[in-house]
């Protein structure tokens with residue numbers, strides 16, 4: 001029986017990154033994946049959705065070519081070709097998946113394509129072959145949650161209701177979709193479909209979309225989505241589903257929404273198949289309980305990524321994978337969950353890191369807030385992307401940055417700067433003193449820092 005220092009179950013961003021890190025540190029590593037390397041993120045999540053979103057953005061910009069001083073574009077026949085879009089998506093995904101296959105080979109990781117079944121704390125079976133391991137990293141991810149709404153499971157079985165896999169396998173572009181859920185993925189798909197010309201209705205149960213996000217950000221986006229034509233039904237209780245038809249109770253009235261397809265983003269559940277033999281402790285939400293070093297309740301077993309449910313994001317899975325590999329290899333390492341950047345990919349993008357203003361208030365912190373609107377940013381005006389702002393929250397003792405929230409076309413890139421400052425325990429003075437190139441969206445971050453200290457220059 002082949003013996004490995006570390007066996008890793010699941011080849012998503014949690015699994016393959018921990019495999020590479022462990023191999024780089026000299027471990028003998030086995031990586032097991034039953035489908036394709038890259039997991040949900042590369043195959044059915046982050047990357048394919050962003051490919052669609054980018055096409056949607058090009059299409060949106062094409063439709064407003066006049067605004068950019070371009071005339072003569074015949075828009076009468078312009079439309080998004082779903083088939084071409086899907087072909088492009090597959091090319092992008094394939095390229096990235098083969099890149100990871102190469103990395104796995106280059107780092108001399110043993111890769112087995114098959115379903116892993118853990119036998120006990122030190123062995124596993126894959127495709128009928130038994131292997132043993134010193135340490136195990138569980139990186140099996142999560143599955144979409146299908147709540148017990150009458151008719152919903154049947155609608156999913158019959159192909160009327162879809163999760164991201166279903167949407168990304170569609171042969172034709174739907175004319176009208178109904179999205180169940182108000183989280184980041186719901187909003188992302190609402191943005192994509194609305195921009196490419198599909199009629200979108202989004203149904204969710206809270207007062208506003210994106211619960212838990214900075215309130216100003218979620219409000220700004222909700223207003224923009226509505227302005228762009230998305231029908232948003234908040235505070236709605238879904239009472240039943242029939243095929244693609246949804247009936248909701250809203251403000252004591254019953255309403256039925258009919259579209260071609262139903263898109264379901266109502267939470268996730270951990271993927272625990274193949275782990276039944278392990279006596280793992282679960283947390284109160286039913287995910288594998290881990291500590292900041294990603295240790296589970298079993299000494300030699302670690303769990304990273306969506307399966308531990310801490311923050312189901314690809315970059316968190318990868319960061320956790322690195323911490324788990326380092327911990328196994330004897331290097332002091334732990335997660336700091338307080339400074340994880342979060343992005344909503346929409347028009348405009350929303351991005352946050354650290355504490356929200358609402359949380360700072362609830363905790364009774366002594367803090368200040370500085371804000372700068374993109375209306376006053378040169379690059380935003382040139383780009384025709386002025387809806388947005390940058391907001392910095394800092395503590396009043398040292399001026400340390402404790403939260404940054406922004407809505408901007410380039411927020412997903414800009415937020416890394418804020419995260420880097422927070423990683424260094426930097427202050428608003430550090431950001432204000434940093435000379436930013438002009439013109440850039442990022443100047444709004446510097447101006448928001450000036451706003452905390454005293455006043456921004458350009459408003």
Ligand SMILES: Cc1cc2nc3c(=O)[nH]c(=O)nc-3n(C[C@H](O)[C@H](O)[C@H](O)COP(=O)(O)OP(=O)(O)OC[C@H]3O[C@@H](n4cnc5c(N)ncnc54)[C@H](O)[C@@H]3O)c2cc1C
Pocket residue numbers: 009010011012013014015032033034035036038039040041042044045046047049114115116117139140141142164185271273274304305306307312313314315316317345
């Ligand atoms: C529509 C959508 C968009 C998203 N966009 C983003 C985004 O923009 N940014 C972001 O950070 N996150 C995004 N996410 C979330 C992101 O995809 C996940 O957080 C991330 O994939 C989690 O990584 P993971 O390694 O934990 O699990 P996964 O990526 O789910 O990988 C788990 C892998 O384990 C394999 N596996 C499971 N059990 C076994 C077994 N017994 N044997 C062998 N293999 C097994 C599975 O086949 C799978 O490939 C998105 C998700 C969705 C649904």
